[in-house]
Amino acid sequence: MAEERPELPPQVAPAAHIVSGRLVQAAVVVCTVLSAVGIVVFLLRQPEATFSSILTEPTAGPVLSWGSFTQGLLSGDPTHYLLLVILILLAVPIVRVAVGAYYLGKARDREVAGMALGVLALLLAALFILAPLVR
Amino acid sequence: MLLVLTLLFLFAVAMGAGFIGSLAGLGGGIIMGPVLVLALHVPFPYAVGASAVSVLGTSMATGALHAGGGMTDFRIGMFLQTATVPGAMLGAGLTVYLSGLGLTSVLLVILGLVLLLTVPGALARLNEELPASVIPDRLARRFRLRGTYHDQRLGREVPYEAAQSAPALGVMFGAGLLSGLFGIGSGVLNVLAMERQMRLPMKVATATSNLMIGITVAAGTGILLLVGYISPLLSVTVASGTTFGALFGSLLLPRLSNRGVRFLFLPVLVVLGVELVLRGVGL
Numbered sequence: 001m002a003e004e005r006p007e008l009p010p011q012v013a014p015a016a017h018i019v020s021g022r023l024v025q026a027a028v029v030v031c032t033v034l035s036a037v038g039i040v041v042f043l044l045r046q047p048e049a050t051f052s053s054i055l056t057e058p059t060a061g062p063v064l065s066w067g068s069f070t071q072g073l074l075s076g077d078p079t080h081y082l083l084l085v086i087l088i089l090l091a092v093p094i095v096r097v098a099v100g101a102y103y104l105g106k107a108r109d110r111e112v113a114g115m116a117l118g119v120l121a122l123l124l125a126a127l128f129i130l131a132p133l134v135r
Numbered sequence: 136m137l138l139v140l141t142l143l144f145l146f147a148v149a150m151g152a153g154f155i156g157s158l159a160g161l162g163g164g165i166i167m168g169p170v171l172v173l174a175l176h177v178p179f180p181y182a183v184g185a186s187a188v189s190v191l192g193t194s195m196a197t198g199a200l201h202a203g204g205g206m207t208d209f210r211i212g213m214f215l216q217t218a219t220v221p222g223a224m225l226g227a228g229l230t231v232y233l234s235g236l237g238l239t240s241v242l243l244v245i246l247g248l249v250l251l252l253t254v255p256g257a258l259a260r261l262n263e264e265l266p267a268s269v270i271p272d273r274l275a276r277r278f279r280l281r282g283t284y285h286d287q288r289l290g291r292e293v294p295y296e297a298a299q300s301a302p303a304l305g306v307m308f309g310a311g312l313l314s315g316l317f318g319i320g321s322g323v324l325n326v327l328a329m330e331r332q333m334r335l336p337m338k339v340a341t342a343t344s345n346l347m348i349g350i351t352v353a354a355g356t357g358i359l360l361l362v363g364y365i366s367p368l369l370s371v372t373v374a375s376g377t378t379f380g381a382l383f384g385s386l387l388l389p390r391l392s393n394r395g396v397r398f399l400f401l402p403v404l405v406v407l408g409v410e411l412v413l414r415g416v417g418l
Contacts, residue, residue, distance in 0.1 A: 016209075024198040028378065031195070035375045042368055043139060051141050054368045055181050082367035089191035089374060090356055093349035096198060097216075100209050111278060115213040119350065122220040127357035130224055 016103030020096045027092050031085050038081035045078060094123055141175065142372045149376025153193050155399060156377065157384030158391065160341030161322035162190035162348040163377040165250070169407045172243070173414060177369070179242060183230060183316075184365035185373045187356045190322075192374035194349025196381035197342070206284045206342035206389075211297060211329070212350075214278055218304040219311035219321060219351045226315020227355030230364075233316075240415045242316065247411030249313060250404050253323050256331055257401055261394055265293060266334040274300040275333075284339055287389040297333040306332065314348075315355040322348045338388065345385075 043049070057079055072080030101116035148170055149163070156163030164186035171182035233242060271281070280297035297303075310324035322344045329340035359365050 017207075021198065024195055027195060028199045028382075031192075031378070032375070035371050039142070039368065039372060039375075043142075049138055051138055051175070054138070055177065055366045056363075057367055079367050082371045085371050085374070086188055086356075086360065086365060086367065089188060089195060090353050090360075092191065092195045092198070093346075093353045096346065097213075097350060100213070112210050112213055115217050116209075119213055119216045119220055122224065123350065123354055126220070126224045126227075126354040130228070131357040131361045 016100055019103075020099040023095055023099070024092055027088055031088055034081050034085045034088075038078045038085065041076070042078035042082065090127070094120065097123065142368070145171075145175075145369070145372050146376040149189055149373045150380035150383075152189065153196065153377030153380025153382075154384040155380075156190075156193050156322065157197050157345060157381035158341070158388055158399065159322070160326045160344030160348070162345075162352070163193045163380065164190040164348075164352070165323060166407065167373055167377070168246070169411055171369075171373075173410055180230065180359075180362075180364040181366055181369065184356075184359045185370045187352045187359055188365060188370035189373040189377040190348050190352045191356065192376075192378035193381040194345055194352070196378045197345040197385045198349070200382060200385040206338050207346050208282050208335075208339055208343045209346070210278070210282070211280050211333075211335070211339075212343045212346050214280060214300070215303065215307045215325070215328070216347060216350055218307040219314070219325075219347065220354045222308040222311020222313075223315040223321070223351045223354040224311075224358075226312040227358040228315070229312075230316050230355075230359070240417070243411050243415030245316075245415075247408045247413075247415060249323070250408030250411065253327060254401065254404055254408070256327060257404075260331070261398070263337075264289075264392065264394070265336050266295075266330075269296055269298050269334040271296045272298055272300055280333075282339075284336070286336075286338065288392060293336055295336050295339060297329075297335060299332045299334070303328045303332045311351055311354070314351045315358075321351050341388070 069080060069083070073084065097116055097120045101113050101120060104113035104116055149167055152163035152166035152170070155161070156166065167189045168182050168186040171177040171185055172179060177185070275281070275297040278300075280300060281295060283292050283294045285291075286293045306324055306328040307321075310321035310328065313324065314321035325344035325347050326337075326340045329335045329343060330337055335343075356365070
């Protein structure tokens with residue numbers, strides 16, 4: 001006799017996977033281009049750089065001030081482009097959780113949507129509250 | 136010129152790490168961290184920072200190749216992330232303070248032992264393709280932690296259901312803590328908790344882990360970035376390598392057996408685990 005299985009829960013809507021998948025694909029392309037350009041320009045502009053000198057490039061200052069960050073990008077500073085790659089990489093999982101939570105909420109799967117929103121809130125708290133505090 | 140060669144070497148190693156990491160749901164940070172510390176003598180906090188960014192690359196690449204969802208169980212992933220993310224936040228904060236206290240050697244020994252502790256479990260399950268006789272617990276039933284996936288190798292739909300989800304949450308908190316401390320994606324413990332404790336199929340565990348590692352690491356990476364432990368050039372080079380490696384790994388994963396995946400990763404775990412312990416104790 002075939003084993004009776006419980007009814008499957010509503011999985012995250014396929015649309016959520018497709019939307020999030022397309023965003024991630026776009027991020028891969030953008031990061032690849034920015035990384036390649038950033039690395040090459042960095043090496044061309046700083047031929048005297050050594051492996052130990054690149055470790056201590058300042059990161060907090062540029063990231064904390066959006067004004068100077070934008071200015072760095074506009075001036076073509078490769079370090080700012082590399083930092084932009086890191087910020088995109090950081091944003092990708094957050095966007096994936098947000099998209100999942102949105103579609104779960106839309107499908108009225110309140111419990112898991114609530115979990116996803118909780119995870120999202122913790123992530124944002126880690127980035128915007130805890131990180132500046134620890135610094 | 137030496138810097139260019141070093142970056143090329145790192146890119147190549149990172150590709151291998153991303154490839155293996157994406158197959159086993161381990162991210163690749165667990166390989167990159169030790170390589171940076173042992174082979175290139177990168178100070179521990181900067182190695183943690185670069186590893187964390189490399190894990191973000193692996194997670195992104197695996198997500199890009201499975202736009203339709205694949206074997207990733209978002210529901211189970213979110214359930215477990217409620218424990219992993221707080222652990223990662225605590226771990227990242229501890230890294231900053233422990234490094235300040237000069238406890239790098241202790242951290243190296245702990246990381247080495249973590250690697251070695253995963254070996255017996257993986258050996259014990261070397262021949263298991265799918266878990267049998269799974270009895271879902273109260274939490275799993277309450278949150279309906281079950282689903283199905285299409286197994287390309289077996290050529291059929293495989294149903295699955297989670298067991299022991301409450302203890303798995305405890306393991307996940309520890310996984311998050313490790314992730315924050317060492318910049319690894321906590322993938323080892325993710326996969327162990329999902330496969331051994333929750334009794335999920337290996338491929339569902341690794342695919343879901345690939346989603347989770349990105350989320351977990353993101354929680355701690357912001358802290359490392361603001362403290363200044365993420366070198367842009369080093370981290371992006373490593374992340375580019377793991378991204379490409381993970382893209383190839385994700386293409387291969389559906390065609391591999393669980394046995395093949397474990398066989399590939401076991402020697403890496405043993406060698407790196409032993410090396411880290413020896414280095415940590417000063418030998």
